[in-house]
Amino acid sequence: xxxxxxxxxxxxxxxxxxxxxxxxxxxxxxxxxxxxxxxxxxxxxxxxxxxxxxxxxxxxxxxxxxxxxxxxxxxxxxxxxxxxxxxxxxxxxxxxxxxxxxxxxxxxxxxxxxxxxxxxxxxxxxxxxxxxxxxxxxxxxxxxxxxxxxxxxxxxxxxxxxxxxxxxxxxxxxxxxxxxxxxxxxxxxxxxxxxxxxxxxxxxxxxxxxxxxxxxxxxxxxxxxxxxxxxxxxxxxxxxxxxxxxxxxxxxxxxxxxxxxxxxxxxxxxxxxxxxxxxxxxxxxxxxxxxxxxxxxxxxxxxxxxxxxxxxxxxxxxxxxxxxxxxxxxxxxxxxxxxxxxxxxxxxxxxxxxxxxxxxxxxxxxxxxxxxxxxxxxxxxxxxxxxxxxxxxxxxxxxxxxxxxxxxxxxxxxxxxxxxxxxxxxxxxxxxxxxxxxxxxxxxxx
Amino acid sequence: xxxxxxxxxxxxxxxxxxxxxxxxxxxxxxxxxxxxxxxxxxxxxxxxxxxxxxxxxxxxxxxxxxxxxxxxxxxxxxxxxxxxxxxxxxxxxxxxxxxxxxxxxxxxxxxxxxxxxxxxxxxxxxxxxxxxxxxxxxxxxxxxxxxxxxxxxxxxxxxxxxxxxxxxxxxxxxxxxxxxxxxxxxxxxxxxxxxxxxxxxxxxxxxxxxxxxxxxxxxxxxxxxxxxxxxxxxxxxxxxxxxxxxxxxxxxxxxxxxxxxxxxxxxxxxxxxxxxxxxxxxxxxxxxxxxxxxxxxxxxxxxxxxxxxxxxxxxxxxxxxxxxxxxxxxxxxxxxxxxxxxxxxxxxxxxxxxxxxxxxxxxxxxxxxxxxxxxxxxxxxxxxxxxxxxxxxxxxxxxxxxxxxxxxxxxxxxxxxxxxxxxxxxxxxxxxxxxxxxxxxxxxxx
Numbered sequence: 001x002x003x004x005x006x007x008x009x010x011x012x013x014x015x016x017x018x019x020x021x022x023x024x025x026x027x028x029x030x031x032x033x034x035x036x037x038x039x040x041x042x043x044x045x046x047x048x049x050x051x052x053x054x055x056x057x058x059x060x061x062x063x064x065x066x067x068x069x070x071x072x073x074x075x076x077x078x079x080x081x082x083x084x085x086x087x088x089x090x091x092x093x094x095x096x097x098x099x100x101x102x103x104x105x106x107x108x109x110x111x112x113x114x115x116x117x118x119x120x121x122x123x124x125x126x127x128x129x130x131x132x133x134x135x136x137x138x139x140x141x142x143x144x145x146x147x148x149x150x151x152x153x154x155x156x157x158x159x160x161x162x163x164x165x166x167x168x169x170x171x172x173x174x175x176x177x178x179x180x181x182x183x184x185x186x187x188x189x190x191x192x193x194x195x196x197x198x199x200x201x202x203x204x205x206x207x208x209x210x211x212x213x214x215x216x217x218x219x220x221x222x223x224x225x226x227x228x229x230x231x232x233x234x235x236x237x238x239x240x241x242x243x244x245x246x247x248x249x250x251x252x253x254x255x256x257x258x259x260x261x262x263x264x265x266x267x268x269x270x271x272x273x274x275x276x277x278x279x280x281x282x283x284x285x286x287x288x289x290x291x292x293x294x295x296x297x298x299x300x301x302x303x304x305x306x307x308x309x310x311x312x313x314x315x316x317x318x319x320x321x322x323x324x325x326x327x328x329x330x331x332x333x334x335x336x337x338x339x340x341x342x343x344x345x346x347x348x349x350x351x352x353x354x355x356x357x358x359x360x361x362x363x364x365x366x367x368x369x370x371x372x373x374x375x376x377x378x379x380x381x382x383x384x385x386x387x388x389x390x391x392x393x394x395x396x397x398x399x400x401x402x403x404x405x406x407x408x409x410x411x412x413x414x415x416x417x418x419x420x421x422x423x424x425x426x427x428x429x430x431x432x433x434x435x436x437x438x439x440x441x442x443x444x445x446x
Numbered sequence: 447x448x449x450x451x452x453x454x455x456x457x458x459x460x461x462x463x464x465x466x467x468x469x470x471x472x473x474x475x476x477x478x479x480x481x482x483x484x485x486x487x488x489x490x491x492x493x494x495x496x497x498x499x500x501x502x503x504x505x506x507x508x509x510x511x512x513x514x515x516x517x518x519x520x521x522x523x524x525x526x527x528x529x530x531x532x533x534x535x536x537x538x539x540x541x542x543x544x545x546x547x548x549x550x551x552x553x554x555x556x557x558x559x560x561x562x563x564x565x566x567x568x569x570x571x572x573x574x575x576x577x578x579x580x581x582x583x584x585x586x587x588x589x590x591x592x593x594x595x596x597x598x599x600x601x602x603x604x605x606x607x608x609x610x611x612x613x614x615x616x617x618x619x620x621x622x623x624x625x626x627x628x629x630x631x632x633x634x635x636x637x638x639x640x641x642x643x644x645x646x647x648x649x650x651x652x653x654x655x656x657x658x659x660x661x662x663x664x665x666x667x668x669x670x671x672x673x674x675x676x677x678x679x680x681x682x683x684x685x686x687x688x689x690x691x692x693x694x695x696x697x698x699x700x701x702x703x704x705x706x707x708x709x710x711x712x713x714x715x716x717x718x719x720x721x722x723x724x725x726x727x728x729x730x731x732x733x734x735x736x737x738x739x740x741x742x743x744x745x746x747x748x749x750x751x752x753x754x755x756x757x758x759x760x761x762x763x764x765x766x767x768x769x770x771x772x773x774x775x776x777x778x779x780x781x782x783x784x785x786x787x788x789x790x791x792x793x794x795x796x797x798x799x800x801x802x803x804x805x806x807x808x809x810x811x812x813x814x815x816x817x818x819x820x821x822x823x824x825x826x827x828x829x830x831x832x833x834x835x836x837x838x839x840x841x842x843x844x845x846x847x848x849x850x851x852x853x854x855x856x857x858x859x860x861x862x863x864x865x866x867x868x869x870x871x872x873x874x875x876x877x878x879x880x881x882x883x884x885x886x887x888x889x890x891x892x
């Protein structure tokens with residue numbers, strides 16, 4: 001198919017790029033050995049990841065694992081792993097989600113140097129990444145040469161529709177998941193043809209035998225560890241988005257699925273008009289972006305969104321949409337259907353015949369918040385009382401500091417935040433994001 | 447107890463009233479026989495109801511049943527029953543809920559003449575009222591003389607707190623139910639002492655043996671027909687109100703439970719202030735009271751309230767209280783917490799993998815009501831669409847005529863209705879009712 005050939009021309013690494021990559025890998029391995037020897041360590045550097053499997057796109061991250069003997073103390077693994085990485089690479093960043101490693105440059109190529117334990121069996125894994133070499137080997141052993149470009153096509157398709165990557169920011173498909181899907185279905189075209197008919201709970205396996213029950217929407221049992229679902233990071237939303245994209249692409253293949261057009265931010269005035277025409281109330285909480293790894297930041301942001309949602313629900317405010325946006329500041333956006341409520345609210349008590357009924361009566365009869373009642377409706381006690389917060393902004397201002405937003409977000413909010421409401425949220429620098437929020441189109445529709 | 451003696455002085459019929467009643471009963475029976483003979487009928491007039499059981503309050507309804515042989519055709523029973531009644535009484539009204547009868551006056555006393563079948567066993571009942579003579583006999587046979595006044599006390603207590611009568615307007619305790627409670631608990635004081643601890647599902651029986659399972663809050667198995675719950679008309683709200691009243695009376699007996707103070711309507715200005723301070727939106731639907739029996743009217747009004755409640759709920763408007771009031775006009779009152787909503791609403795569709803998903807997409811993509819989307823949230827399709835009704839008034843005006851309100855109410859509404867909103871609902875003639883609605887106190891607290 002022309003489109004897919006055209007895409008491959010853009011994404012398949014060229015011969016001289018690959019030559020350069022191979023050279024860098026050689027050099028990095030040698031340097032690692034050199035540094036390790038100078039530290040008196042016996043380690044083994046190995047290439048893993050997409051470059052090892054020859055499924056990488058252009059400008060890949062080169063993943064080099066440094067295998068330590070299983071007798072190494074965890075503390076030493078971390079210490080020496082970072083030492084080696086910092087000695088070999090330039091412009092290093094220490095990364096540390098579950099596992100510490102060094103991200104940096106060698107020549108002009110991006111390299112990750114990750115310490116791990118050299119184990120015999122993936123089920124004996126001692127650290128979060130010990131399984132990775134087995135994944136790499138499994139793919140190398142089982143993948144046909146012509147499938148490498150099929151993996152590249154799938155990865156680019158997922159990138160294009162915005163759901164490539166298992167990290168917290170994306171909650172999409174990992175590279176390894178892409179490779180397994182190609183192994184299972186043969187090629188990209190066949191994945192599309194099948195995925196368009198996927199239903200919640202699809203199961204894909206590679207080895208016979210039992211595996212535990214998974215609750216996720218897509219279950220791809222890891223051939224290297226049947227206890228693990230390779231697709232566990234995939235959100236239900238992204239699973240559904242993939243199905244829909246496959247249907248659309250199947251019906252009418254288009255280059256834009258792989259390389260979507262840039263989003264042209266709509267003019268400020270149009271955005272304001274759209275907000276006013278919706279008639280809802282938009283509320284934006286803005287604070288400085290805390291300094292932490294993207295994975296931590298985004299999982300805390302999701303937690304924050306949930307906490308604020310629960311708070312609003314508890315106080316009877318109802319929102320119909322929400323999203324967040326990160327640059328130097330974080331913006332948490334909520335679109336309210338019910339933003340303000342009357343002064344008076346109904347509070348339900350126990351049934352009249354419940355042992356707690358008299359406590360309820362005593363509490364509210366004496367309360368300064370009592371408006372009318374106590375009265376009986378059906379079989380239960382009720383009171384009409386004064387509402388604590390007449391609108392969602394009052395509520396959030398009163399309670400935001402008390403919520404569990406995640407450590408870094410809580411810290412940043414404590415330093416200060418501001419709230420914008422309605423059309424005041426529209427600023428030039430957020431125009432692209434607001435364009436997407438207000439139009440709710442898929443990435444390939446722009 | 448002094449209060450109860452004081453109450454009895456007011457409610458126990460005096461000797462000369464009773465004498466007069468006995469005289470009227472005699473005369474009515476004779477007249478019935480005379481009219482029946484002139485029609486060539488062989489019937490038997492009998493006294494039933496509270497007067498027969500000597501549990502009546504002053505100015506009672508005298509209930510005379512005219513017993514027809516079971517061979518009588520239903521049509522003839524109704525025809526001749528009404529003929530006899532109309533011939534014997536003055537100022538007659540034909541009443542017809544389940545069963546036709548004549549309500550009118552003899553001398554200055556209120557009399558009901560009701561045709562029924564003379565059956566041997568209440569389980570053979572052929573018309574709705576055939577059981578009544580058996581109820582009367584059961585009480586006469588089992589009631590001790592000193593219990594008659596205890597029944598009177600209970601009836602007056604229930605009248606005072608507003609829940610005496612099994613009719614649709616009240617949904618409270620019938621006279622027969624009062625008599626059975628006295629039989630069961632011995633006297634009024636003991637009823638209060640027990641009822642204050644009642645829980646939902648209390649069962650009271652008088653004969654051994656099985657009875658069917660009842661779902662009501664209070665179950666008093668009819669000793670004359672174990673298939674019937676004598677308390678089936680009692681609403682859960684009134685059951686609970688009775689429990690609470692008994693607790694309050696038990697803790698501190700007061701004359702006001704039997705004879706509550708009149709409700710002093712609050713001044714118009716204060717009512718308006720209270721409405722404004724509540725901050726909710728009050729909406730009143732007003733139309734002419736249809737000509738029909740109270741039982742039919744009130745059961746249709748309850749049906750109307752439910753239908754309007756369901757309508758509002760379906761369209762996302764939320765009310766926290768409702769009531770109705772009847773004089774020459776009917777007023778249906780709703781107190782809204784969410785009275786108006788934004789122009790845009792979210793409409794949820796099927797999961798992306800559901801067979802109907804493509805229909806949903808097709809329908810909404812082409813709809814003129816589409817604001818944004820279709821988009822995916824979690825695993826399902828959503829669209830943002832224009833709301834049909836931006837406030838509850840618009841909704842009710844558009845849909846009231848299409849609702850099942852009950853035949854008479856539908857007819858009256860068709861002739862015309864008006865809607866008042868907010869403080870405009872406050873008029874002098876409804877001030878008493880609004881005073882109760884806004885203060886939500888119990889009848890004995892005024």
